[in-house]
Amino acid sequence: MPDFAFEAIGTAWTVSTAEPLTDQLRTAVLELVAAYDGTYSRFRQDSVIFPLAAAPGTVNLPRSAAALFSLFDTLHRLSGGAVNPLVGHSLERLGYDAAYSFSSAGPSPAPDWPAAASWQALGDRTVLSTSVPVTLDIGAAGKGQLVDLVFALLRRAGHRELTVDAGSDLRHAGSGPLRIALEHPYDPARAIGVVPLQGRALCASAANRRQWGDGLHHIVNALTGRSVDSVAATWVLADDAMTADGLATALFFTDPGTLAENFAFDYVRMFSDGRAAFSPSMAGVLFS
Numbered sequence: 001m002p003d004f005a006f007e008a009i010g011t012a013w014t015v016s017t018a019e020p021l022t023d024q025l026r027t028a029v030l031e032l033v034a035a036y037d038g039t040y041s042r043f044r045q046d047s048v049i050f051p052l053a054a055a056p057g058t059v060n061l062p063r064s065a066a067a068l069f070s071l072f073d074t075l076h077r078l079s080g081g082a083v084n085p086l087v088g089h090s091l092e093r094l095g096y097d098a099a100y101s102f103s104s105a106g107p108s109p110a111p112d113w114p115a116a117a118s119w120q121a122l123g124d125r126t127v128l129s130t131s132v133p134v135t136l137d138i139g140a141a142g143k144g145q146l147v148d149l150v151f152a153l154l155r156r157a158g159h160r161e162l163t164v165d166a167g168s169d170l171r172h173a174g175s176g177p178l179r180i181a182l183e184h185p186y187d188p189a190r191a192i193g194v195v196p197l198q199g200r201a202l203c204a205s206a207a208n209r210r211q212w213g214d215g216l217h218h219i220v221n222a223l224t225g226r227s228v229d230s231v232a233a234t235w236v237l238a239d240d241a242m243t244a245d246g247l248a249t250a251l252f253f254t255d256p257g258t259l260a261e262n263f264a265f266d267y268v269r270m271f272s273d274g275r276a277a278f279s280p281s282m283a284g285v286l287f288s
Contacts, residue, residue, distance in 0.1 A: 008033045009041075009143065011167035017154065018161035018174070025157050029150055035062075036146050040138050042088045043098045049128075049136045053088070058129040061119075065126040068138060068145050069119045071242060074262055075140070075250050076113050082253035083246070084113045084222030088135030091220055094227065107225030144169050144203050144245025151241070164241075168204035171241045172197050182285070185233035185270060192270065193286035195237065203244035205252065206233035207272075219252050228252045230272055237266040237282075 004015040004026055015021065015029065039062060041047040048059050075083040092098075093108040111117075117130045128136075138145075143166055151164045151171045161174040172178055177198035181191035185206045195202060207219055207228065219228050234251040238244035243263060250259055251269050256279065259265070268278045268286065276286060 004029070006030065009037050009146070009166075011143070013167075014163075014165045015150065015154070016163040016165070017159050019159065021154075021159075025154070028153060032149060032153060033146060036142075036149070040136065040142055042135055042137055052128075052130050053133055053135045055133055056130045058127060061126040061128055063121075063124050063126060064145065064149060065119065065128070066121045068141060068242065069126070069128075071141055071246050072138075073114065075246050075254075078258050078262065079250050079254045081112065081223050082221045083140055083250050084110045085136055085138050085140065086110045086113050086116060086134045087140075087220055087222040088137035090222060090225040091137060092135060093225060094220065109225045110222035113222075140249040141242050141246035143167070144201070144241035144243070147171050147201070147241040147245075168206070169201070169241050169245055170197065170203070171201040173199060182235055182268060183233075191287070192276065193268065195235070195282070195285045197237070200237050200239060201241035201244040202235065202237050203241055203248045204233065204235045205245075205248040207231070219249065221253060231269060232272045233270045235268045238263065 002017060002020040004021050006013050039048045042050065044050060048061065051057055052059065072085045087110045090108050090110050093105045095104045111132055111134055116132050116134055117128060119126055119128045147164050147166050147169050148171060154162050163170060163172045163178065177196040180195045180197050180202055182193045182195060184190040184192050205219060220226065221228055231252045234248045236244040236248040238247060244265065247259055247263060247265050251267060256267055266279045266282050268276060268282050270276045278286065
């Protein structure tokens with residue numbers, strides 16, 4: 001498949017299609033990704049959500065925000081509050097801030113969601129209102145949603161055989177499956193198994209991806225403001241990348257059976273001591 005590769009939102013993207021993308025479509029993909037980053041980035045002072053960190057307020061978000069925050073509502077409830085899009089302040093306190101200082105000031109629990117913020121769909125827009133200053137961080141599911149939005153753009157343009165890969169988040173369509181290695185979280189040169197991906201999304205989350213200091217990384221329990229230390233990595237197969245991405249994060253805090261009450265998915269979860277748990281259909285993908 002011809003590839004279209006670029007760097008955006010802090011990761012490497014590869015869009016693979018059976019037929020080459022036109023220059024117009026490549027530009028449309030880049031503009032879509034740039035607009036998403038310009039809306040949600042907590043690292044950019046010109047982003048839509050950036051002013052909410054300084055003072056309570058109201059911002060208009062794209063129509064797709066309704067689905068994103070609906071997913072956060074559900075994951076927040078099922079995780080008992082551990083998954084929370086207001087966790088950005090906790091990440092900043094731990095050193096993962098706009099300046100990338102990586103200097104920790106100690107844990108700080110995130111404001112409650114949705115008590116500190118509310119959203120409502122108004123026609124084709126979504127309005128997000130906050131009652132206190134909040135630092136929004138949609139990293140738990142946002143990259144997956146952006147993969148879905150790029151995927152949908154390409155499908156509308158007539159592409160039927162394609163893969164959108166944004167770092168560890170992929171969505172595939174086509175007649176032949178892809179073989180995707182599950183990277184060992186403690187040794188990037190090794191894999192703990194191989195997953196066949198066809199017509200679904202595969203998203204991974206790992207504590208080693210953005211790690212600094214002693215035990216500090218980007219997967220933070222919003223209830224405590226601390227990085228998770230019991231789970232090392234997760235992988236989730238689902239019908240769309242936003243759901244797979246959100247569930248891959250939620251599995252750091254939540255029992256798979258609890259999540260399965262609301263979602264259909266397959267998973268592998270690797271604990272910090274090297275043990276792995278997985279859904280029945282994933283048993284054959286792991287190496288012994």
